[in-house]
Amino acid sequence: MLSDIEIARSVEKVEIKEIGARIGIGEKNLHNYGKFIAKVPVSLINEKRVKESNLILVTAITPTKAGIGKTTVSVGLALGLSKLGKLTIPALREPSLGPCFGMKGGAAGGGYAQVLPMEDINLHFTGDFHAITSAHNTLTALLDNYIYQNRGTLKGLKEVLWKRVLDVNDRNLRNVVTGLNGLTNGVPAESGFDITPASEIMAILCLSENADDLKRRIENILLGYTHEDKPFWVKDLGVAGALTVLLKDAIHPNLVQTTENTPAFIHGGPFANIAHGCNSVIATKMAMSHADYVITEAGFGADLGAEKFYNIKCRKSGLRPKATVVVVTSQSLKMHGGVPVEDIKKPNPQGLANGFKNLDKHIENLHTFGQNLIVTFNKFFFDTQDEIDLLAAHCKEQGVGFAVNDAFAKGGEGAIELAKEVVKMVENNPSKPLHFTYKDSDSIETKIGKIAKYIYGAGSVEYSDKAKK
Template identity: 55%
Template sequence: MSQGSDIEIARRAKLKPITDVAAKFGIPADALIPYGWTKAKVSAQYLDSIQSFSNGHLILVTAISPTPAGEGKTTTTVGLGDGLNRIGKKAIMALREPSLGPCFGMKGGAAGGGYAQVVPMEDINLHFTGDFHAITSAHNLLSALIDNHIYWGNALGIDQRRVGWKRVLDMNDRALRSIVNSLGGVSNGFPREDGFDITVASEVMAILCLAKDLKDLETRLGNIIVAYTRDKKPIRARDLKADGAMTVLLKDALQPNLVQTLENNPVFIHGGPFANIAHGCNSVLATTTALKLADYVVTEAGFGADLGAEKFFDIKCRKAGIAPSAVVIVATVRALKMHGGVAKDDLKAENAAAVAKGCENLKRHIENVNKFGVPAVVAVNKFVTDTDAEIAEVQKAAESMGTKAFLCTHWSDGGKGTEDLAHHVVKVIDEGKANFKPLYPAEMKLRDKVKTIATEIYRAADIACDASVETQFKDFEAAGFGHFPVCMAKTQYSFSTDPNKRGAPTGHIVPIRELRLAAGAEFIVVVTGEIMTMPGLPKVPSADSIRLDDKGLIQGLF
């Protein structure tokens, strides 16, 4: 196929009306809420009407530990979905929505790439259907109600030093990380320290992505703990009467968004929680809806399998009552070379020995996925610099773990480039070997849950907690949160907490810095290092190159 930039390829695509894409999977036109002719939301009433349908098979796409060389999870998810449809299967993809911050910062968009893209690409990467704006508004309404309550007499006795609810903005802006609000005199309220997180780090985002319906959404929103009194009594959003109005702002955002691939296959793109401070998966509603409509649903989870897949299994699958039938682990020869000790500038030179060494990371992820009772398959996302000898090392490593690695050329060939992978994934599912189980039971002690993940998944020798963290574990259990799953906040670049330790390190200690309670989302965030919840822009941000040309077309978006 002729190449070009992602946006140029997307513009050459022949999109079908979204009603036609939906009709292929039995969704009637009156079930859609159109946002133009190429994207739509699927109505809540229709979602209710299909609950009696049986579920299809769920396929998770995850990856090796990420490197600056790139892996291509989203591209592979789209390519595999198109590949499954090409071999005559009924498949839908379910992805996260991109955040504006990375689009204008350094990472770029998140709609796939090459000939494995979701379109309309510009809309998806920018305002889309307004979901993130609604989440931002709902979150900041709660922020405003907190300070308004304090201003008008503080009947709940909120301790201003113990307000834990920041404001949010869907943009990278380091200047807003730590601020002082309510300056300017008596009429503006009582000054206090405050700050901004990026919208995808909001607990409201995590809640929207875990809620099963509007009632569940409102209950979870009401459960958010925003502050404490001087005697450490929790103050919830419900105490401020914020839950009802927040739900009103989110009622449309809760409905999944339907778009299409370049090959006109359906994709749900809905929600986008941080893969570090939250669980990093698209919405439960989008995934469960896709399962009612397709024989195969291909979805992804953020970062490598040690973070994304573990949270997908232990948080999302547990909460949603769903079970994956297969897992695809994405790897690139380039990334495996980096795990084998090759510098980024030297990746173009053939180095099969470095690939073999780097495959220790891949083997660890395969082994970990199998611990959840789910069979794993490897997708090698091909680059032009890959050599036969290097690819052979990946295939040999996969076979040594009892699975197979398939060379995939979806970036250049679309769904045709994943047909071999698609056939094998179907074969694995048909064999019925999946017997999914979470890593730990809900009733396990919180500290033991963290240690289990650290030792079983990260291969650490132990965890290290100071007295304050030990107290937090006990306090959260005493308060009735002991049954919550834990959401690990750790560097994505290593199995350890040191981002420079690539490959498959063992025997390290995982230090636990603090615990954060997400009472509405219903998980405990376990912070193992410095967590950036409001990114900054790089020295040369992508925004510098984004503009409209003389024809009114967007240039520079990727």
């Protein structure tokens, strides 16, 4: 089989103005980045259409270190639904440059279920991550200048919570000392660099509804504490407007296409282990404004990404999924079943069955949110029919839907089985009203306690002195 890059380059792409026209977005509303990428203005979101559209979440059991294929399944499902005559758009996260050059590689899908142009999406794309990096580090520079100008006064800061970001995995920059070589170069301080998707500005951008909402959220970033033990916010610096201007283009979602020339929105990308792990609310609503079905994903496993998708993204935006798809692979099940990592690609029905306990816990968790589920087996060439049948029988026992997904090898044709299951669920048995794990009014300790107990099965939570502070 051809490699991902060979497949991506073999596809005859259509110009983005044609992709836009297919979903009712005229050329005058496209801000082109070359022939195959465009930004779409936030103003085109139609809240009435959003309420009428069918949102589908793709999540997964606990993945292997190499991932589990949620993006491939998401794109594949969109292709499968399109083949059934359903106007479908995937709304996905932007890849981060650091992981693209690491173990996981790119994040534009795989095989014959990709978003294109793959190289551009995986690398610099439309500059959204660069804009977020610039806004974050501009805030750092302004904060450092405030500290310099107010050193020795009660207005100065005794504790700084804000660091720097860079969209590169650079171990040596995780912890640094700044402001060396004399007072004219600033006040010496311990600092460090996080990766751009870990920036609070990334999370804020992806939860914002529009530019005004973005500015309001930026104003409420906590930067540190003064010598009088008072919290110090961005609004105390008075620079939220300047930072919002740096994000004036980044706030608009990006329209691209799939390997089968269907539309896709790619926008934002906070990490689920740091923030909420979902693409932007704006891109999701833009897709729902122009499609009957919208496929989105949440990072990592369902215990992390899906939990935050429901408790944070859905709560804050009013979005409600009609169904949830849970991705599994034979490799992930075998890994959780105790099979050595070097052997998880080999047939091992018992090892696979031993991993069902991980799947079952995720199913239990997702049911607490009122979600109806379809488990999809993300097929690899080495998978056996016996193992697929074993999983199908187990899903039947658990009372959840099941479908094989072979979109990696076959594109939309390989996802028709899953697409049919999704349509059947949406039309006949959609998810119940969404239940949240905690109340917005709960204290932070109560929220953490409920998540630890109901999602992770913890008996109690102990806090260090630093955490209590």
